[in-house]
Amino acid sequence: MAKVPSAAISRLVTYLRILEDLEVRGVNRTSSEQLAEEAQVTAFQVRKDLSYFGSYGTRGVGYTVQILRRELRQILGLNRKWGLAIVGMGRLGQAIADYPGFSEIFDLRGLFDRDPSKYHMTFRGMHVEGMDNLPRAVAERRIEFGLLAVPADSAQAVAHRLVESGIKGILNFAPVVLEVPKEVAVENVDFLAGLSRLSFFVLNPKWREEMIG
Amino acid sequence: MAKVPSAAISRLVTYLRILEDLEVRGVNRTSSEQLAEEAQVTAFQVRKDLSYFGSYGTRGVGYTVQILRRELRQILGLNRKWGLAIVGMGRLGQAIADYPGFSEIFDLRGLFDRDPSKYHMTFRGMHVEGMDNLPRAVAERRIEFGLLAVPADSAQAVAHRLVESGIKGILNFAPVVLEVPKEVAVENVDFLAGLSRLSFFVLNPKWREEMIG
């Protein structure tokens, strides 16, 4: 497998979503052109992205939805369930715990918060636990990912604890740059950063002049 | 202003956060090196990113925290408050409405949901309204951004209504590729995509072989 642009991985996730949608709609054959249109990229891009991993189509025909779907799930590691713990059960953590579609891919194996008054809460049949349980839970319940939904000022400390517990990846909702060993994957999903970027892009094209000041 | 890589904008947001943190801590001079370390990029990168917009430092000395902070806020369009509406007041929308730090940058000017049973709910002093109010609200309350926190299957339809109402940018939490006119900026903040990518990155480096199958 040659060097794969990491942007290609993001697009693969999009293609997979489109394929699952096509499958639900009963479509079983597609093409790079159709995928490109729905993903809003070029057909070249679709084919190149797929070619980093193999040849999944039939020349002159296209792709079989089911097959390509299965291959993408394989590539992305979604043909198995990954164990996930949510750390920080405030509003955001609670919303995520109940998010629909979530459990098709991930297996919720722990909910953690440092506030004991939350221990009685239940989401998807699980109780919220104290942070002291975290290391043992990660080991015993095979928790591979930690989802960080704590306030920004405690995010780094909690990330440390997750790393020490042997976590393999962190999905970070806090607006901070986490320091973790390079073996630990981190994805930032920070909506405040998204809003800041929006401001820039909106300000720029033609509104810039009239609005600065 | 030369062509600016859009990745540079994301980094600018990070630099700004670091500067605001430094300012709170009473630091008033910094350097590309310090910013680079905290943002986990190179000092070259920091200086280049800033140079797309101007010269904000003093050669041989460094940057004044306050000045650079102000300049970055200006560049990113954060020296004014942008009007924001949240559409979709389920768990996620509610969590976002109460998110701390939010109101320092954005001014919440509307909460919308199609479910009348939510109209009695109040967040930051605002009532939830029906979707019919959306177009008028966008115009009259100068709502520039829409934050989409609706289920995936209604995201595109709601995006249409936002665009028709004259919105300038959409922050999209739904796992779909939105079709909007090119003048409307869209930022995708999709945590399921983040989790999918995590799987890939975790699977790859050394766990790949042992886990596939």
Next chain:
DNA sequence: ATGTGTGAACACGTTCACAGCG
């Protein structure tokens, strides 16, 4: 004939070395 798969050209973003200024 048709749509995939891919090496090669191209464009874009990042790195760097050093010029420029305080």
Next chain:
DNA sequence: CGCTGTGAACGTGTTCACACAT
């Protein structure tokens, strides 16, 4: 002399043209 600012070199990601399979 120190640290910023930037043109040019480099490397990575995207676009493309076309060879190839059915």
